[in-house]
Amino acid sequence: MTARRKVWAIEADVLDMINEASRDTLPNEFVAALRAEKGVITEILLFPGSVSNEHAAFMQLHMLPIDLSVVGTVHSHPGPSNRPSNEDVHLFGNFGSTHIITCLPYDRRSWQAYDRSGRPVELEVVD
Ligand SMILES: [Zn+2]
Numbered sequence: 269m270t271a272r273r274k275v276w277a278i279e280a281d282v283l284d285m286i287n288e289a290s291r292d293t294l295p296n297e298f299v300a301a302l303r304a305e306k307g308v309i310t311e312i313l314l315f316p317g318s319v320s321n322e323h324a325a326f327m328q329l330h331m332l333p334i335d336l337s338v339v340g341t342v343h344s345h346p347g348p349s350n351r352p353s354n355e356d357v358h359l360f361g362n363f364g365s366t367h368i369i370t371c372l373p374y375d376r377r378s379w380q381a382y383d384r385s386g387r388p389v390e391l392e393v394v395d
Pocket of ligand 1: 343344345352353356369
């Protein structure tokens, strides 16, 4: 068995919130930062103002206050693929260890987590 990742789980409520926000943001992409406590993602951190462009939103990450509980990012794809684009992988490499992409239909099975190299990682869903 491999060692547990530093970030190993996400709360079910947070996942539901992400999917709901992704649906509300259509046809645009929803982007937020992920916050974790003891390795479990417990909160999303929204960016101030409305966000209409994924990459503009990622850029704002650099303006966030230094917060060690921020472990990565989440964004939605307005299509049926949750695979990271080359641009996504590039941005993952700049910030945080754990990144989630969710896609249509935005349900409990339509998301995937990735490491900073864009490799899929398993995250447990906890209550
Ligand atoms: Zn993307």
